[in-house]
Amino acid sequence: MIKIFPLLLLACLATLSFANEPSPNYKARYYLSLRGVQGQGLDRLDLGRPEENEGRVRAGLRYWRKLGQRWKFNTDLRVVYLYQKLKNLRSLPGQNTANDIYFEARQLYLEAPYLWDDLPLGILLGRKQFRDPRSWWYDNQLDVLQLQFNTTLLTGELAFGGRVVEERQAGSAEEQTGLKDSMFVIGHLDHHYYYGHHVEGYLIYENSDVKKNQIGRVVSMNEIIRPKSEMVWIGARAHGTWKIDPASSIRYWLDAGTVVGQSQNLSFEQEKPGKLRVNGFETFDVNGGIGFDIGAAWFFHNETIGLAFDYALGTGKGNDNLYLQPSIANNKGRLFGTIRYRYYGEFLNPNLSNLQIISGFAGIKLAEQIWLEAAYHHYRQLNPENRLRAARLSIAPNGQDEHIGDAVDLVIGGRWGERAKLQFVASGFRGGNAYRHQLSSRYAYRLTTTLTFYW
Template identity: 25%
Template sequence: MTYVKNLAVAGIVPIPGRQPRRWGRNTASMLSLALLASLSGFVFAQSSEDEAFLDRFEFEVWVDASFERLGNMDLDSRRSDGLSAVVPELGLGIDIDVSENIDGYMSLLAEGWQAVDRGRERSLEENESSLNVSELYFDFYEITDELSFRVGRQAFADTREWLYAEELDGIRAFYDYDDLSLELSASREREFTRDIFDNDASEERVNNYIVYGNYQLTDDHQAGAYALVRDDQLDSVNPIFYGLRASGAATDSLDYWLDLGHVRGRDGSDRLRGYGVDLGGTYRFDRPLEPSLTLAYAFGSGDSNPDSDVDRQFRQTGLHDNNGLFNGVQDFSYYGETLDPDLSNLKIVTAGLGIRPSQLSSVDLIYHHYEQDVATDDILEGSLLLVPTNGESRDVGQAIDLVLGYDAFEDLRLRSRLGYFMPGDAFGNSASDAYSLVLGFEYTF
C-alpha cells in the first residue's frame, strides 16, 4: 500500500529518515553496482565460447498504474482534506545465469507519485519520481547439497506479510533437508541508496538478525518458528521478536492459519513484554461461484500501566505490511483498507464473504470490528488516521472493504479496493466516516 508514502509526499506526515543528499553513501552504492557488474562480466567472459552471452539473461518488463484516494482521514467532515494521486510504475527484472552454481537478479523500478486532488490544501504541491534499484543480489548454490546463500539487496516476505515485506541489504543462508527448511540472515534496510539519482539511504542504523524455521508436517500442514532481532545502533530501542506459526488445509474445503508472537527486549529504560495472536480460517463451499466464508481474530496486547518500567504493548516488527489473500486473486490489507493499523493494543474481529466468478476473478466483501485492549489517547500504531483516540473508550469502530480482482488475460491484472471506516466512541461523537479507494492494473510483457 502506498498511502503512507503519499501522505508523506503531500506533507501531511513526515518522511522518516529523509536527510540532505550525502554523496558518500550514494557513491558507495554505485561502486557496488559496478563491482557486481564487473564480477558477472568476468564470469561470463570465461564461458563465452560455450554459450552465447545473451542466452544467460532473461528479461521481464511490467507496467503498473493505480489511482488512489483517501477521504476524511481527520474524521472531520467540515474540512475537505481528501487526497488523490496517480501512481505509475515501470519495472525491469533481469535474471542472470552467471555460472553453474551462481545466479543473479536485478530489478529496476521507475516510480512516480502525482497528486491530482488535495482538497483545500492547495499548498501541498510536491510530487515525486525516482529510479530505484529494488533488488540486486547473487545466489550461490550447492555450497553443500542442502546449503545455499543469497547476497545483496533482496526481498524478505512471508506469506501474509505479518513479519516482513521489505527489500533489505544483507546476506541470507538457506538450509533445506527433507521436510525441514531453515533461514539465517543479517541485514539492514537501505544500507545504500535505493534511488539511483537521489540519495535516500536510511539514516537509521538498525541491524536485523533473523532465524526462521519451517517444517512440513504432512502434505497439508506446516509449522514454523522464528526469532527476529532489531538492533538499533543509534537509539536504545532493541526489540526481539519470537513466534510460532502454523498453516494448512484442515479439510479439502477449509484452510487455516495461526500466528503467535511475543516481543521482548528494551525501549530505552523500559523492558518490552508484549504478545499477539492472529488466527483464522477460510471455508470454500462446493457451489457455483465457489462462495467462501472467512472468520478471523487478531489481538495485540496493550499496556495497562504505562508508568511502570515494563511495556506490555505488543508491536509488530516494523518490516511488516499485513497484506494477504483469503480465497481470491487480489491481495489486500487484511486489517482494513482504510484504517490499516498495526496489531498493537488492538483487537480485530474479521468476517469475509467471497465468490469466484471465474478462476481468474474474485470478489471479497470484508467486515472488521476494532477495539483497543487498553483505552489510550494516542494515534493508532501504523494507522493512516490523522487523529488520536480519546482514552475514554476502547471502541475504535467498524469497517467494510470491497476487493475485486481480475486476471483479464495471461499478462494483465485489474484490481479495485474500496474501504469504508466508521469510527467508534474512541474518537468522540462528532467523528465522521473515512474512506479509501484504489483502482489499478498491472501488465507484464
C-alpha cells in the first residue's frame, strides 16, 4: 500500500485538476457514502453467538474524460474509514476490532471501445469494476488488460489480470477481498438475438497462487485467507423481458454452469482473542459439479407491484461432484427497484455449493424510484454435511439433516432525486433441523443501512 499510495495520490490530484476545467468532454461527480451493519448469528450451546458491528464512510470522486476521438479515461477514487468489531465463536471471550483509514482506487482505466473505424475491436487497460447483471459469475474490481468486440447484436470481452495491490480492508462480506495472489481470465459473449432477449456465454479461469501448505499462518478474524486453488468455469445465461400489455411484463433469467479443477478446505484453531491459526488443510479435486439458477418476475398494475420466484441449486456430496462459485461472485442484483441486494438472503449469503434455495419475492413501488421489497428463502443441503459455505455469522450444521433453515428479508430503498440514495435491509434467519441439539436459540438477524449523497 505504501508503494502504490503516491501513484494513487497523483492520479487523484490530476483528476481534480481536470474536474476544474470546464469542458463538454468530461463528467465529474463527488459522493459521500455512510454504511452501518449490526448482526447477531446463531446462538450455539457451547460457544455462544457470533456478532458483528460495522461503520463505514466513503468519500470519493467519479470522473470520466474523453481523450481524443477514440480513448476515454475513467476513475473512481475514494478515501475509506472503516470501523469493525467482530466476535467469533472461536474467539470467546475476546473480540477483534478494526479502526482503519485507507485510500482506494475502485476504478482507474483507459479505454478505447473502437480502435478502428471499420473493425468493432476495442481495448481497456487498468482497474475496472467487473460485474455481470446478477453478480452470479463475477462482481469485483480487477487490474486487467481487456480485449473487446462491440457490434449491435453481439458483444464480447476477454480479460486477463488480477489484483496488483489489495488496499481494501475486509468488510462485512460486502465484497470479496484478499485477491492479490489470484489471477483471472474472464471471457464473455452476449448475443441480443431478439428485442429484449439475450443469450450469453461465460468462461472463467481462476488461479489462487498461494502456498499449498499454510499451516501456522495467523490471521485476524476479519481477514480473508484464500486456499490454494485452480479452477475453470464454463456456463451460459438466458434472460429477457416479455411485455404482456402496457401495464404489465414478465422478466425471466436462467444461469447454469459447471466447474473443474482443484481446491482446498482449510481448518483453523484459536490463536488468541481475535486471531486464528491455520492448523490443517485438505486438497480435493473439483470434478464437474453443476450449479444453476432459474427465476421470473411479474410486474403489474402499471408495473408498480411485482412478484417473483427463484430456484437455485449447487451440487455436492462431500468433495464429490462439488460445485463452487467463483471467488469473485457476489449474488447481488435488482429484483424490482433500483437497489441491488443479495437475492439468496442477506443474512446467510451462501455460496451455491451442496445447497438448494427456494425463494419468493414481492415488491411495491412507493415513489418514483423507491420500492419496498420482501423476500423469503428456504435452504436445504442436497446431502447432509457439517460444512456450510456462507457468511461469517453462520455456523457449521450437524451433518445429520438437510434443512439448513429459513430466512425473511425486508428491503426499502432507491434514489431520492439525483442527489441521494438510501437502502435499508433487515434480514432474519431461523435455523432448521441441521442445527438440532446445537443451539440455545435458532434465531439470528442482520441489519444494514446505506445512505449515499452525490453532488
